[in-house]
Amino acid sequence: xxxxxxxxxxxxxxxxxxxxxxxxxxxxxxxxxxxxxxxxxxxxxxxxxxxxxxxxxxxxxxxxxxxxxxxxxxxxxxxxxxxxxxxxxxxxxxxxxxxxxxxxxxxxxxxxxxxxxxxxxxxxxxxxxxxxxxxxxxxxxxxxxxxxxxxxxxxxxxxxxxxxxxxxxxxxxxxxxx
Amino acid sequence: xxxxxxxxxxxxxxxxxxxxxxxxxxxxxxxxxxxxxxxxxxxxxxxxxxxxxxxxxxxxxxxxxxxxxxxxxxxxxxxxxxxxxxxxxxxxxxxxxxxxxxxxxxxxxxxxxxxxxxxxxxxxxxxxxxxxxxxxxxxxxxxxxxxxxxxxxxxxxxxxxxxxxxxxxxxxxxxxxxxxxxxxxxxxxxxxxxxxxxxxxxxxxxxxxxxxxxxxxxxxxxxxxxxxxxxxxxxxxxxxxxxxxxxxxxxxxxxxxxxxxxxxxxxxxxxxxxxxxxxxxxxxxxxxxxxxxxxxxxxxxxxxxxxxxxxxxxxxxxxxxxxx
Numbered sequence: 001x002x003x004x005x006x007x008x009x010x011x012x013x014x015x016x017x018x019x020x021x022x023x024x025x026x027x028x029x030x031x032x033x034x035x036x037x038x039x040x041x042x043x044x045x046x047x048x049x050x051x052x053x054x055x056x057x058x059x060x061x062x063x064x065x066x067x068x069x070x071x072x073x074x075x076x077x078x079x080x081x082x083x084x085x086x087x088x089x090x091x092x093x094x095x096x097x098x099x100x101x102x103x104x105x106x107x108x109x110x111x112x113x114x115x116x117x118x119x120x121x122x123x124x125x126x127x128x129x130x131x132x133x134x135x136x137x138x139x140x141x142x143x144x145x146x147x148x149x150x151x152x153x154x155x156x157x158x159x160x161x162x163x164x165x166x167x168x169x170x171x172x173x174x175x176x177x178x
Numbered sequence: 179x180x181x182x183x184x185x186x187x188x189x190x191x192x193x194x195x196x197x198x199x200x201x202x203x204x205x206x207x208x209x210x211x212x213x214x215x216x217x218x219x220x221x222x223x224x225x226x227x228x229x230x231x232x233x234x235x236x237x238x239x240x241x242x243x244x245x246x247x248x249x250x251x252x253x254x255x256x257x258x259x260x261x262x263x264x265x266x267x268x269x270x271x272x273x274x275x276x277x278x279x280x281x282x283x284x285x286x287x288x289x290x291x292x293x294x295x296x297x298x299x300x301x302x303x304x305x306x307x308x309x310x311x312x313x314x315x316x317x318x319x320x321x322x323x324x325x326x327x328x329x330x331x332x333x334x335x336x337x338x339x340x341x342x343x344x345x346x347x348x349x350x351x352x353x354x355x356x357x358x359x360x361x362x363x364x365x366x367x368x369x370x371x372x373x374x375x376x377x378x379x380x381x382x383x384x385x386x387x388x389x390x391x392x393x394x395x396x397x398x399x400x401x402x403x404x405x406x407x408x409x410x411x412x413x414x415x416x417x418x419x420x421x422x423x424x425x426x427x428x429x430x431x432x433x434x435x436x437x438x439x440x441x442x443x444x445x446x447x448x449x450x451x452x453x454x455x456x457x458x459x460x461x462x463x464x465x466x467x468x469x470x471x472x473x474x475x476x477x478x479x480x481x482x483x484x485x486x487x488x489x490x491x492x493x494x495x496x497x498x499x500x501x502x
Contacts, residue, residue, distance in 0.1 A: 028231065028238070061194065061198055061201055065204075069205060073227065078209055079212050079219060080204075080205040080206060080207070080212065081205070084205035087202055130213050
């Protein structure tokens with residue numbers, strides 16, 4: 001039983017990796033090279049937050065850090081900063097997860113929104129302090145909004161397709177895996 | 179049990195916090211290194227991209243193609259709007275096509291004017307059409323060559339393809355060309371391949387009448403009409419047009435020259451042909467009496483040539499009431 005659950009957890013980690021890889025791949029597709037008025041949602045962050053809130057063992061720290069560092073490198077972002085902030089944000093959400101588990105989805109959505117906005121603001125502040133060029137504020141805001149709009153859909157897809165559901169009280173043992 | 183788990187969680191939580199701190203510090207360190215020594219990290223980034231992105235390459239081309247196909251497919255949904263757009267574009271394209279055709283024809287005409295190979299004596303002067311008659315009852319155009327260029331009354335004017343008219347009135351720098359469609363124009367022609375002789379008589383319409391035809395039976399619509407050179411008015415063998423039949427059953431000539439766009443006309447230098455005046459000196463070494471009528475007939479012909487328009491008109495004027 002434990003063996004099976006361990007392989008299951010590892011397969012879910014692979015799926016998480018695959019999802020993030022798919023998002024990176026889609027972003028890299030040369031479909032719309034011209035800049036647009038609106039920005040597509042950051043699905044990687046939505047998936048990460050949704051999975052961390054439900055099954056943190058499917059999205060362990062090292063995996064999140066590695067994936068987002070890779071994304072930083074590939075998307076020509078300042079490497080490391082966004083990954084560190086996402087890591088901090090995801091772990092604060094994870095710390096809140098036991099409280100949120102009993103609450104309704106809108107509360108979860110709200111806390112995700114506050115976390116996302118907080119790390120976005122922190123990102124911009126740090127970049128500004130270190131005199132790094134920041135992306136336009138309007139585009140950042142639009143991306144935050146679209147990500148938040150997409151978040152319920154990501155949650156729905158995670159729950160239906162990948163069966164990433166909130167941990168029932170009896171399943172807490174699975175959380176021992178980091 | 180619960181306490182055990184709590185302790186367990188606490189231990190795991192501590193470990194996780196430590197791991198989190200290490201990871202965050204590492205990431206921030208990467209960021210700071212990037213901020214301090216940007217070129218080196220950027221090189222590293224280039225290496226990472228170089229390593230990772232080509233792995234996606236096998237999938238990128240087909241996925242991009244598939245997405246584009248999907249977009250094309252989506253565009254079928256608004257096929258009506260697309261149809262309207264295409265119609266509009268087609269309209270614009272038609273005008274462009276028309277322009278292209280005009281340019282092509284003009285080009286062909288100019289090339290033809292340059293490369294024409296007629297009788298070497300039939301050199302020509304090319305003129306540009308300056309104006310038309312300005313009256314609906316006179317079919318003539320003004321060209322920008324005149325007496326200065328050696329233009330003489332009665333010469334033939336052609337566009338690249340067919341006969342247009344004859345010079346009638348020469349100024350110093352301009353000359354008037356009376357078109358074949360003018361009601362005073364009469365041109366002796368031969369209908370090929372039957373070889374019938376006829377007159378092309380303009381009547382202010384697009385297609386002049388073919389009158390004075392010896393025998394209607396031998397002439398069919400589609401036959402070619404060439405100048406015959408009779409009377410010395412024009413050189414022989416210039417293309418005039420094709421025979422057509424109008425609603426009333428009368429034979430007309432559809433002119434080969436493009437009367438809609440008369441732009442460049444060439445005026446054929448048509449010097450009077452050598453006449454054989456000597457009837458032959460075989461019969462008698464001295465025939466002074468016979469030379470005189472020969473001269474007289476030649477002079478009569480010359481007169482015909484010089485005032486050929488009147489000469490050509492007169493018989494028609496006589497016969498036209500009878501014809502009608």
